[in-house]
Amino acid sequence: MTPSPTARRAATGRQHELRRGGAVVVVTELAAGLRSYARNGVALTETYGDGQIPPGATGITLAPWANRIEDGRWTLDGKVQQLDITEPKFGHASHGLLRNTGYSVLEQTESAVALEAVVFPQHGYPFLLRHRVDYALGSDGGLSVTQTLANDSAASAPYVLGAHPYLRIGDVPTEELTLTVSGRTRLIADQRLIPRSSEPVSGGTDLRGGQPVSSLALDSGYTDLAFEDAADDTPGGPREAHAPRVARATLAAADGRRVWMWQEQTCPYTHVFVTDTFPGRPAAVALEPMSGAANAFNSGAGLGWLEPGASASIRWGIGSEL
Known part of the structure; x- marks a missing residue:
């Protein structure tokens, strides 16, 4: 018997649905991705x-x-490391080693899920x-995301953590x-989108x-972000004794509605990608929190190093006024 189309597994694997505070989130097994996020019936992500x-x-x-x-190549202890080229258009290694990896669920409730995947040793890393x-969804439907990288190796490992949400x-x-x-500073990239310098924002680059x-x-990185006291868009944040400071990147509509990506100081970079190539959308905007450039x-800009047995985390999320 041929399975019905509805019985087929999604291309991104298992789908984990979260609900709270009028919000609905779908997280995928593949890449621990944010497939969708809506609040009060309004889609806030592509x-x-x-x-x-x-x-x-x-x-x-x-x-x-x-x-x-750049070129999927970097140097470790004087030895050149060569990664697979995953962005053929520009010849680079792009977006890490887990974008095609399934994550296992560690724990899940109605409003939260924790997933984990392993980065195995390989050529280039x-x-x-x-x-x-x-x-995790807060009581107001705001979304928070915590990413933690742990080093199980016997040597120090370099890292940058980030995420790639598109807001709407x-x-x-x-x-x-x-x-x-x-951001008060913009990274200046070459034609292959590799930063070569930076400059204070001005004119059309001053957002x-x-x-x-x-x-x-x-398709540019911004830094020297303005970090301010966390507000109600950070689930639990303003009610904590020592609430973190966050920077925001916001999309606003003419009717006053707003959606924003917030990031804590562990993410001092925001990469902004405005594209006309997103399927079915004349324009789409990715606002990417990143711990490094x-x-x-x-x-070396923002590059972190994890000692054996150590871990590091970033925290970001999405809030809205609707």
């Missing part, structure tokens, strides 16, 4: 069909590096690590939204006061 893999890496988590490593991703506000065309990012998405064509394995 999504995709059951038979698709995440277009434009939408929603996936990134480890043990985020963004690109000779380390054994575990990447854990915790998704329901059916409002994204090109009609206004984008605000607090601090908001810029129409329709006027932007960006693109090509950090070569530049």
